[in-house]
Amino acid sequence: MTESQTAVRPERRAELAAGLARVRARIADACAAAGRQRDAVTLVAVTKTYPASDVVALAALGVTDVGENRDQEAAPKAEAVADAGAGAAPRWHFIGQLQRNKARSVVRYADVVQSVDSVRLAAALDAAAGAVRDRPLDVLVQVSIDGDPARGGALPGAADPQRGLDPVAAAVAGADGLRLAGLMAVAPLGWEPDRAFARLAEVAAALRADHPGATVLSAGMSGDLESAIGHGATHVRVGSALLGMRPALR
Known part of the structure; x- marks a missing residue:
């Protein structure tokens, strides 16, 4: 980018x-x-489809965390923002579905990956992080609130050795190149936000019993952030309410 x-x-x-x-x-x-307390909640500005100039502007306005969901867009955008050198660099959160073959690219710029939902993906990120980073990568395990495996997310209470929440969390926690920071989830379609985030709070409490350091809870977006905060979200991911409706990048 110029x-x-x-x-x-x-x-x-x-x-x-x-x-x-x-x-x-x-x-x-x-x-x-x-x-x-107000400082208990971090705003993650979801800048997917928005230009690098918006990230530069938000950083200048005091936004410390930004989220992207496609590596092919996020990698050059992160590089452009770094090259712009405008104020403090934001923390980059990768929040979309991640293919294992993109792990080496993502770990070069992401400070947090919020969408780990399988043991295989955790292993791929661990290998990539160990090869290119000098410190562990913060990871959130994405949870399927409704238990529908077709929608992505690790499955609470499931015995599945690849997709069960407990095996995924254990894989992240046991990886030298990763740090289990907490959980991420999206309210399922058709669920009232309060119902979804109350369920997520229960899952998060159970995870912290086994992994006390996993205190991050990323939940809530433009339309339901109030409910998420009411149920303990520490990070909210906001795009359109913050940046408005913008044309997709080509």
Whole structure:
């Protein structure tokens, strides 16, 4: 990407600042309603399909964490943002489905991978991280709240040695190149957010009993972040409510 692709137009900066103010207010209100401290919740700006210039602008506005879901878009975007050198570099979260053959690319720029849902993927990330990183990669195990294996996510209580939540968490926790940081989930289609996130909170509590350091809970997006925060989310992933509707990158 060229310098012009990371330059921020004043009108776009103003749009992002307004969106950020609205989202921050929603998070603050949700924390207050749940009796939680505001700094207990981290905003992850989901910048998939948005240009690198938006990431540069958000970083300048104080956003510390950004999320991407496709390696072919995220890798060059992370490089462009780093090259722009505008303020502190954000923490990059990989939040989409990840194929094992993309592991070596993702571990070069991602600080967190939120979508590990199999023992095989954990092993691939561990091998890649050990080869190219000087510190462990933070990993969240993605949970299937409704237990539907077709939708992705590790399966709580399942005996499946590859996709069961306990085997996946154990594989991550036992990997030298990875650090089990916690869980991530998306509310299933057709479920009320409160029902989904209450179930997720139960799963997270059970995981922490076995892995006390796994305290991160990534849940909630533009439409349901209040419910997620009410049920203990430490990270919310917000795209459209923050950045608005934008055309997809080509």
